[in-house]
Amino acid sequence: TNLTASIAGFHFQDLLLNAAGVHCETTEELEALRKATGTGALITKSATPKPRPGNSGLRYQDLPLGSINSMGLPNQGLSYYLDYANHYHDQQKPLFLSIAGLTQADNLAMLADIQASEFTGLVELNLSCPNVPGKPQTGYDFEATRQILTKAFTFFTKPLGVKLPPYFDLAHFDQIAAILNAFPLAYVNSINSVGNGLMIDSKTDTVMIAPKGGFGGLGGAMVKATALANVHGLRQRLNPTIKVIGTGGVQSGRDVYDLILAGADLVAVGTSLHQEGPAVFQRLRSELIAEMDRKNYTEVDQFRNRLQTLN
């Protein structure tokens, strides 16, 4: 069974990787992902120019149907991840470096640092962090999105993708795709968590997490329908040269299969990785292969983006 894919000339022998932010803040966590069976790549926690402690108090909670988080962008700072990248020599698994500046200037400065560095992997510009108090998600501001990409591509020549928030209106799929199609992007990664959900602990009649009065990003099973819609809606609208990483709601091999049917080239795993650890990738990979066997598929190309409508 052939589970390969390629983005911007990088070849992936497996199509699973972690969602940025999950199990990827430290070198130890990243090395565990690199060594895990079933991963074809790995991505670092979104970086800011300087280290950040992130939000205080309980900031992640598992839920019956997924998870809620308001981490607040805790990370070791860009130079830590560039240093990991400079010592990264695994030819089998390409490295993605995620950045999430709090301002356009920070994002451009980090892109300039990466451009000037020896980094030879792919860069993911996170436009969708929902958990920094007072900071709106850039991905919901179409003009700001266009502006940062315009400025970035005046100097950045390495493979660049964007991490998008979920959209909930077909007109917004049209608008964001029209913007993204104007740029030589390697890929889009969709979706980030469904921002600013709120859940209640029935034992204490309180919210589930401390930051921002309990409002946080939703992940896991409860966001699968939104992830499928965004992956498929974007796949239908984006230039074929812009690949798609599907993220959101993956708990089983069938969920991986569904994101591929919807158009994904690679599939990222967040909540299930947080809950099961890196062993989740081997389980998802074998379940995906079993699903493919049931359909007599030996290649992902036989069903990628082949979701059928009813009419």
Ligand SMILES: O=C(O)c1[nH]c(=O)[nH]c(=O)c1I
């Ligand atoms: O709170 C976070 O650190 C966080 N949490 C998310 O669910 N998505 C993001 O992009 C980020 I940067």
